[in-house]
Amino acid sequence: MSERRLGRGGTTPWGAVVLVALVAAGALAWFLPRTFGGDEACAAGVVRLGGECVGVTDGAYSFDGELDEVTRRIREENERVERSGAASVSIAYVESMTRGADGASAGGRADDRDPTVVRQALEGAYLAQRAHNRLDADDPRADEGPSPKVRLLLANTGAGGAHYERVVRDLEGRARGDDHLVAVTGLGQSVESTVATVRRLRRAGIPMVGATVAADELARKDPDFFRVSQPTAQQAAIAARELAGRQREDPGYRVDLVKDIKAGDTYNKALRDGFEAAAAERGVRLATDDGYSFESGSSSTANALTYIADQVCRARQELDAVYFAARGRALRQFVQALADQPGCDLAVVSGSSALGLYFDSPDLERWGAQGLRIRYTAYAHPRAGDPAALADFAERYCADFRPGTRRDACAAGDGPLQSGQAIMGHDAMLALVRAVEFATGPDGDDPVDAGAVRQMLLQLGTTKEVRGLSGPIGFDAYGNPKDKPMAYVELQWRSGFRYVHKAELWP
Template identity: 35%
Template sequence: MARLWRWLREDVWEIRFRRYMALLLAAVVVAAAVWTGLVMTRVDHSCAPGVSHPEGSDDCVGVSATAYDFGRSRFTATVRAIDRENHRLKPGSYVTVALFLPFTASAPATLNDIQHQLQGAYLAQYQANHDTNDQSPAIRLVLANPGADGAHWQTVVDRLDAMAKGPDTLRAVTGIGQSTDSNKKALRALTRLGIPVIGTSITADDLANGQGGKDPYPGLARVSPTNTDEARALASFAQVSGGQALLVYDKPGDPYTRTLQDSFEKLLSGSRIAPQSFTPPADRTLDGTTGNQFRQIASVVCDTPKTVNTILFAGRHTQLRQLVNALGDRGCTDRRLTVLTGDEGSYLTGDTKLEPRALTRNLSVRYTALAHPDAWRKETAATGGGAADAKTLDDLITRSKGEPVGPIGQVALQDGQLIISYDAMRLAVQGLREATPNGRAVPPLAEVVNEWSFVKGSHRVNGASGWICLDGHGNPYDKAVPVVELTPSGGSRFVRIAWPEGKPPAKECLPPA
């Protein structure tokens, strides 16, 4: 009996021991799985050095100083060229410039814009580091992505601020791109931190200094005319009067469309023809149902007096394309119509959703481009720009097809984005170098900001897009505005350069008081 009892106790103990071991092993496995999951979660948050996923987003946001292309293969060649150039620089010999654009955007037109601005910025970086007699400091270029829709601008601004205060020696930000509310917030934050900003394609008046005599963005310089200047240039070109034009505008609009609308309304002061509004999706790169509104607006156009031959359009490119397609099917194709709009018209070059037939039905679409490759090949003005300045960029592009400059991928100039980005970086380089004290390698931020007031006269930038002479608020004075016409083939045709002042600037290029 004792032997049986001892056997039972040993058996029960062994069973319990095995159960305890099984539970312990299970706990270890679960803990390991949880730890692995946490590690994997941490790894998944990182896209590349300096770039990561914000909480709750799969976007890749941050500032990249490597060959990371943000998952966009069209950027790869240029990003690799930038990385090669950055690695060539010696520590202590350079300052950093950030190109601030939504590199993870998805809209094809926006990606084309970004690709071309990326190429233009790099070409100016290479030129500054190799073709300027070893002037210093050298230029290091990094890419700042606030997210596909710019929503994470604060994260990027914080990082850029840290780079300005640390060993990266960030001394300027260029790019910014479209005139959006997110970019407006980012611009305000950057300039309040004392970081100089050079806007490339921003044209909205409320993203410029000098409105009402105020400077809400201290340290901002721009290479593109404001919407008001574009509208003035259009008026001098087309001789638009109130009785001949109908305004079609985005309601409620955004910074770009609202200021373009205001500028057009001033041109049509006293007109008895009521303007027509449309309401697009919040994301203006989407078609939505706006096409239905434009079909009705096309009917209204036909109901206006026959003296109306011009439509002034204050809207983004997706809605412009929808309007053009609707006008192609209007009932009054016997009446000749011209659509005039701002630089968003450049996005329609190559837009596969644009109906080519519309442009063969007594309809033309003309827009104010930021730049155009044919402008200085055909323009005969004695001042305001020149063929030699444009040829400098053309030669650099030719060299970029192979080493050591490139390759940088397929280059396109029709939309003007490469040209204007190249000029913005050249303006940045001039400001950085002029602000660097003798015997110093790095200019103080405040001194760079002060340089914008000297970019005029003999210190102007002879840009590929035209002369850049800045007024006291950092805006280009009487900047050349190419007027361009869409062609049925999907391209564009240079028409003529127009001038905000009605004529080219004087050879001194000194803005008036």
């Protein structure tokens, strides 16, 4: 082997030189992305940014251990579509699916989307995809399945949606490429990154159906953003109507407002503004002129809520209910503070984000014994939708994700369908797969693209009827749900959380 002299006193084999060069190149490849902002691949279509893996996958990569099973099933369904040889289009489920490098669910941003919530919504979306594709050989309807089939992509925007721009760029490319991306669903929470995501996708001409996103500013006339979830102001108006009814029945029924004034949180702002406007319109008499204000997300939030709890409970002989205009994580802190007030038996009413109270909350059972009532306007509940459709869905859901569990157990008071997240994930996906089906035309052979899907979404609730699990799926001129009530749900503690349906409330 040839050698090269390396200065005074010796030689080094060329093999060693090559080895050193390779090691140096590898180190440089590791160092440069971290120093100058490059990307480290986690998997095909997925890169590591800010300590978390974000991007778009067909199910070959799972963004969180909680999502492993549903991700695996989505991957299998996508592979079945590919093996079938049938024409196909793609729909992306866009959501914050990771909790950040430090394990926090939002990296300092507003976020009460527990991984369990995300998993349940994806489970519902998968079941809608699978029912549409009908690829089972033992299914007598297998040959009747509409064409094209649907591939479901998972698009993780990162903790709090921090990396939405990277994901949107990827989706824009997939809409122009071989993936034939025709629509987006999911979209998670009403935070600024979600609003920005919708604006970018709107400019790209990609229609969207939100599953549980409530921001009022997302709606516009002649929509390309639709949703199966009621907007925030509508939720607040529904609650105001309920409280006004209580005051009509009992003129001595006293209500006040507790509100989060944190800047930049579209959900909180719309909830408090919507409630104040609806309360004035409905004639709800508030006990104080301005209510009680706090700012979530700081180290002093818990202390502020403790002082507020002390005040509203001091007046417990006069105050019967408070409307809590804030997210579920803050509601949890407030309920903890109320539970420390002896004899405080208030009714606390809030919006759909109260769901965040259910997770990581084993220390909340104290409030159940002292008479605190936690009620909220929910997007869906098994007792508030289509009974026949829900029974069939519960059977499929249990079979796939709770094997060995009876169907009624899945829909019982503490069952996995009670949160409504699987129902909403299903209905948002159902709206899109129906739009794909309708877009093929009477003969079933018209081409399907993003524009055609939007055209058919505009027909839902007018010329086309779709029965969802949560009720009829149709959209008004602004893309909001049409002729659809909300479930009014009470959280109860009976050796665990139970979601008790109280009523259906209409806008």
